[in-house]
Amino acid sequence: MRWDVVVVGDGPAGSTAARLLAAWGHAVVLVGPGASSERAESLPPSIRRLLRVVGVEEPGGLARSAGNLVYWGTDEPRMEAFQDGHGFHVKRTAWDHYLRGLYRGEMIRAKAKGFDGRGVALEDGRVVEGRFVLDCSGRRGMLGKDMRVLEPNRTACLCGMWAVAGAPEYTMIESYGDGWAWSVPVEEGRRQVACMVDSAVTRLVRQQGRTATYRGELSKTRAFSKMLTGKSPEGPIWGWDATGYTSTRFAGANWLLVGDAGSFLDPLSSYGVRKAMASAWLAAVVVHTALRHPERQELALSYYDEREKQVYQNFRRRTAQFWGEAGDHAFYARRAEVEAFYRQADVVEAWAALRRADGLRLKVAESVTREVHAGIEGNEIVAREALAAPGWPRGLQYVQGVDVLKLVEMAPQCGQVPDLFEAYNRTAQPVELSRFASVLSVLIACGVLRNEYNQGNQGC
Numbered sequence: 539m540r541w542d543v544v545v546v547g548d549g550p551a552g553s554t555a556a557r558l559l560a561a562w563g564h565a566v567v568l569v570g571p572g573a574s575s576e577r578a579e580s581l582p583p584s585i586r587r588l589l590r591v592v593g594v595e596e597p598g599g600l601a602r603s604a605g606n607l608v609y610w611g612t613d614e615p616r617m618e619a620f621q622d623g624h625g626f627h628v629k630r631t632a633w634d635h636y637l638r639g640l641y642r643g644e645m646i647r648a649k650a651k652g653f654d655g656r657g658v659a660l661e662d663g664r665v666v667e668g669r670f671v672l673d674c675s676g677r678r679g680m681l682g683k684d685m686r687v688l689e690p691n692r693t694a695c696l697c698g699m700w701a702v703a704g705a706p707e708y709t710m711i712e713s714y715g716d717g718w719a720w721s722v723p724v725e726e727g728r729r730q731v732a733c734m735v736d737s738a739v740t741r742l743v744r745q746q747g748r749t750a751t752y753r754g755e756l757s758k759t760r761a762f763s764k765m766l767t768g769k770s771p772e773g774p775i776w777g778w779d780a781t782g783y784t785s786t787r788f789a790g791a792n793w794l795l796v797g798d799a800g801s802f803l804d805p806l807s808s809y810g811v812r813k814a815m816a817s818a819w820l821a822a823v824v825v826h827t828a829l830r831h832p833e834r835q836e837l838a839l840s841y842y843d844e845r846e847k848q849v850y851q852n853f854r855r856r857t858a859q860f861w862g863e864a865g866d867h868a869f870y871a872r873r874a875e876v877e878a879f880y881r882q883a884d885v886v887e888a889w890a891a892l893r894r895a896d897g898l899r900l901k902v903a904e905s906v907t908r909e910v911h912a913g914i915e916g917n918e919i920v921a922r923e924a925l926a927a928p929g930w931p932r933g934l935q936y937v938q939g940v941d942v943l944k945l946v947e948m949a950p951q952c953g954q955v956p957d958l959f960e961a962y963n964r965t966a967q968p969v970e971l972s973r974f975a976s977v978l979s980v981l982i983a984c985g986v987l988r989n990e991y992n993q994g995n996q997g998c
């Protein structure tokens with residue numbers, strides 16, 4: 539049989555893409571070994587939006603996460619409670635099993651060896667053919683590995699399990715001289731505790747072995763050291779490569795790199811799973827469009843390629859900001875240097891100016907135009923208008939989930955930020971105020987919008 543889509547890899551990206559494409563009427567086969575990492579991970583509240591996309595309102599039986607307890611660049615903890623609901627703390631074995639269970643179509647329990655442009659060769663000698671192949675095989679990267687561009691800063695994660703009770707609903711994060719430590723509760727009274735280190739900067743003593751190195755790194759922390767005093771890790775110390783990477787290409791004529799197969803975010807963001815599921819949703823939309831409307835195949839594939847590159851840059855930029863706050867040690871300084879299409883200082887200033895002003899009279903800069911570009915409508919890629927302005931990334935339709943074209947259209951009509959926020963949320967997919975304010979500030983910082991308020995309010 540020749541399938542419409544062969545999905546290689548049964549992690550979050552693969553299960554999500556397979557589920558969506560099967561639900562949209564395509565013949566799908568999911569290829570994967572059914573194995574998962576021992577890791578515990580923290581998922582942000584926005585994961586719930588993606589779960590709704592695959593038809594789950596509120597997953598049962600998962601531990602809730604209330605936010606982060608952060609010791610970042612200072613000894614004073616900062617409680618960062620999530621503002622937009624709760625996230626989750628998950629054991630990847632259980633989480634992956636749960637997502638796989640949402641897909642009820644054909645599965646092949648096997649590993650893929652490679653793709654020759656027509657068929658996917660499995661390790662047991664079989665070949666599976668499909669009109670499209672989605673590489674969702676994670677860091678392993680059946681196809682993606684050859685197109686990979688690694689970040690210059692190499693990150694290794696050393697992780698152990700501990701019997702400690704502290705902050706049961708919080709992910710703990712601490713920056714220290716040579717890296718950062720991170721801890722996720724796994725179950726009542728037990729947490730995984732990890733250290734992320736850069737082998738080029740840290741004083742790792744390789745000959746000592748993994749456990750000694752791990753304990754050596756933990757001894758450089760303050761809050762974590764205190765929490766773990768007099769205790770020992772249970773069982774072995776795991777080691778994972780956590781170096782970031784992107785790809786030179788994310789899509790070809792009949793293949794797409796999805797989730798970690800295409801790019802890997804700094805784990806500090808805690809957005810890896812969310813990004814993998816979002817990437818899977820977009821890949822499903824692209825493949826669905828190509829199968830239903832072959833005349834739009836090229837448009838859809840190049841849209842995917844551009845978007846995935848952009849997503850990586852956006853996340854990288856946000857993480858770089860965080861590194862910038864951590865301290866002036868080389869470990870952080872090297873990671874804070876990322877180019878942006880806007881300067882964060884300008885965004886902060888734009889927001890401060892908006893707060894100082896008594897009202898809004900937003901004008902769209904004369905240089906701003908519209909151009910036809912690929913965009914998403916429902917579960918298809920279509921050609922539609924997008925914002926075009928000097929310095930603005932081509933076709934960028936959403937910034938942090940906010941539809942910028944819609945926002946720019948509405949901006950001149952409102953006399954106060956809260957009015958604009960409400961008006962936007964009435965007509966677009968609602969977002970929280972902090973995100974909305976941040977994107978409005980980006981548009982001002984980039985010179986797309988200018989606040990010319992000097993008279994009374996205009997009303998909405």
Ligand SMILES: Cc1cc2nc3c(=O)[nH]c(=O)nc-3n(C[C@H](O)[C@H](O)[C@H](O)COP(=O)(O)OP(=O)(O)OC[C@H]3O[C@@H](n4cnc5c(N)ncnc54)[C@H](O)[C@@H]3O)c2cc1C
Nearest residue numbers: 547549550551579580649650675676695797798810811814
């Ligand atoms: C140390 C560390 C900590 C992290 N912490 C977090 C966190 O707190 N929160 C968060 O959201 N993310 C975190 N991440 C990132 C997160 O784990 C990934 O981004 C996410 O798992 C990506 O999902 P994926 O489906 O693309 O890939 P994966 O989860 O890697 O899934 C790939 C799947 O493909 C299968 N596979 C591999 N090779 C083949 C093959 N040849 N044939 C068929 N199948 C194959 C594998 O068995 C696996 O099931 C962390 C990552 C690391 C390394």
